[in-house]
Each structure stands twice: as structure tokens, then as C-alpha cells.
Amino acid sequence: MEQKVVSILDDKIKHIGSEKGEIYLVGPIQLPINLDGETAIFHWYCWLLCKEDLTDIEGIIHKLSSVNLAEMQQSSVLVYGDFEKAEDAYIRMHSICHTGDIFGSKRCDCGFQLHQSLKMIVDHGTGALFYLANHEGRGIGLFSKAMAYLLQERGYDTVEANLNLGFVDDARNYGDAIRVLRALREKQVKLITNNPKKLDAMRSAGLEVAGRITLWGDVSEYNENYLQTKVNRSGHLLSGCPNE
Numbered sequence: 001m002e003q004k005v006v007s008i009l010d011d012k013i014k015h016i017g018s019e020k021g022e023i024y025l026v027g028p029i030q031l032p033i034n035l036d037g038e039t040a041i042f043h044w045y046c047w048l049l050c051k052e053d054l055t056d057i058e059g060i061i062h063k064l065s066s067v068n069l070a071e072m073q074q075s076s077v078l079v080y081g082d083f084e085k086a087e088d089a090y091i092r093m094h095s096i097c098h099t100g101d102i103f104g105s106k107r108c109d110c111g112f113q114l115h116q117s118l119k120m121i122v123d124h125g126t127g128a129l130f131y132l133a134n135h136e137g138r139g140i141g142l143f144s145k146a147m148a149y150l151l152q153e154r155g156y157d158t159v160e161a162n163l164n165l166g167f168v169d170d171a172r173n174y175g176d177a178i179r180v181l182r183a184l185r186e187k188q189v190k191l192i193t194n195n196p197k198k199l200d201a202m203r204s205a206g207l208e209v210a211g212r213i214t215l216w217g218d219v220s221e222y223n224e225n226y227l228q229t230k231v232n233r234s235g236h237l238l239s240g241c242p243n244e
């Protein structure tokens with residue numbers, strides 16, 4: 001392996017080790033993002049979860065070519081502003097949504113929330129958006145979400161559909177994201193969410209959450225039931241909703 005390659009990458013990989021498994025965090029990488037015609041410069045990091053300690057950058061590179069990472073999803077985080085030192089920072093823990101984020105589906109509000117939370121972070125001046133790749137369908141996976149959608153088309157609500165397919169309503173875990181957050185910032189954060197369970201998950205993991213910022217919008221005939229179910233069955237808080 002070329003020494004030059006090693007020296008380019010060496011100080012761009014952070015090892016976050018614990019008995020819960022190894023995390024390798026690569027970055028920052030400059031990412032100019034188009035937000036309604038304005039370009040905002042974010043710093044992007046991606047992380048890899050690993051059972052074994054790969055010791056050094058050469059060990060990591062060696063491993064990469066022998067595992068098929070494209071068959072697995074990796075999570076990442078977009079950081080804006082002086083994230084480590086600023087007193088006040090916004091955090092969005094965004095669960096991957098293939099249909100809403102990529103295709104722009106209006107059956108949910110995910111695409112809107114992704115875009116809007118990046119804008120909120122930029123307007124605020126400092127923050128980070130965690131894009132959590134193992135959260136599809138609230139943790140049930142894309143194929144199961146497609147089956148859940150079919151049940152929803154026949155009258156089941158989001159929660160019932162998950163339960164009838166043998167899942168819990170919400171199978172998401174924030175453990176790795178919190179470990180990465182801690183490596184990037186130790187000070188308190190404010191969470192962009194309508195979901196009190198996310199707040200509980202952060203707080204019970206020992207994170208100092210100083211407040212919650214609501215994020216409602218893009219209500220349409222296509223996602224009315226979905227949003228209503230969030231409030232009626234999943235405990236999402238309506239405070240701050242424009243139609244409250």
C-alpha cells in the first residue's frame with residue numbers, strides 16, 4: 001500500500017471503541033448542499049460499525065476490499081458550523097426513508113423533514129443531521145415497509161400494519177448515532193423532532209438534551225392519516241404545529 005495513501009487518510013479516521021463494538025468515523029469531507037438555490041457548506045462524516053478492532057488505517061483499507069459494503073447500508077452525519085464548540089446546536093436524528101427522501105413520496109413527511117431540518121440547522125448557525133441507514137420503516141426494513149404500505153391501502157394504520165407483520169411499532173435504536181455525536185460534540189444539544197420517544201432515547205443514553213424544536217409541515221391528502229396516526233398512536237407532540 002502506498003505510503004501517500006496512508007498519510008492522506010490517516011488523520012481523517014477516528015476510532016470510537018467500546019464493548020458495544022468498534023465505530024470508524026471518516027471525515028470531515030466538504031459537501032456543498034443546494035438548499036432552495038442557496039449553497040450551504042456542510043462537513044460530512046460517514047461511519048462503519050465493526051465487530052473487530054482493525055488496528056490502523058492499513059487494516060481498514062485491507063478489510064474494505066474484502067467485504068461488500070454496498071450490500072449493507074452505512075449511516076452518516078452532516079455537520080454545520082462550529083459544532084464542537086458552539087454553545088447551542090440543533091440535532092436532527094433522521095430515519096432513512098427511501099420513498100420519501102429519495103423519490104419525494106408524499107405518503108409521509110420524511111422528504112420535507114429532511115430538507116427543512118437542514119435549512120433550520122443552517123439558519124440556526126450550528127447543528128448536525130444524522131442520516132440513520134438502519135432505520136428504514138422505523139426499523140423494519142424497506143421490503144417490510146412495502147408490505148406495510150399494502151396493508152395500509154386496505155385500511156390498517158401505520159402501527160397496526162407493523163404489528164400485523166410481526167414487528168413492534170418502532171424498532172429503531174439510536175446507540176451508534178449517540179456515540180458518534182459524543183465524539184463530535186460534548187455540549188448540550190436541541191433536538192429537531194415531534195417524537196418524544198426520540199427525546200427519551202437520547203436522555204436515557206445520558207445525552208444532555210436542552211430542548212425540542214418542532215417540525216410539522218407538508219400536510220396533504222396523501223399523508224393526513226399517517227400524520228394523524230403519529231399523534232393518536234405513536235405519541236407525537238403537536239405543539240408548534242401550524243394547524244394545532
Ligand SMILES: Nc1nc2c(ncn2[C@@H]2O[C@H](COP(=O)(O)OP(=O)(O)OP(=O)(O)O)[C@@H](O)[C@H]2O)c(=O)[nH]1
Pocket residue numbers: 095096097098107108109110113135136137138139140145148149152158162192193194195198215226230236
Ligand atoms: N413502518 C412504516 N414506516 C414508515 C411509514 N412511513 C414512513 N415510515 C418510516 O418512518 C420513519 C420516520 O419516522 P416517523 O415516525 O415518521 O417520524 P419520527 O422520526 O418518529 O419523528 P420525527 O422526528 O418527528 O420525524 C422513516 O424511517 C420512514 O421510512 C409507514 O407507513 N410504515
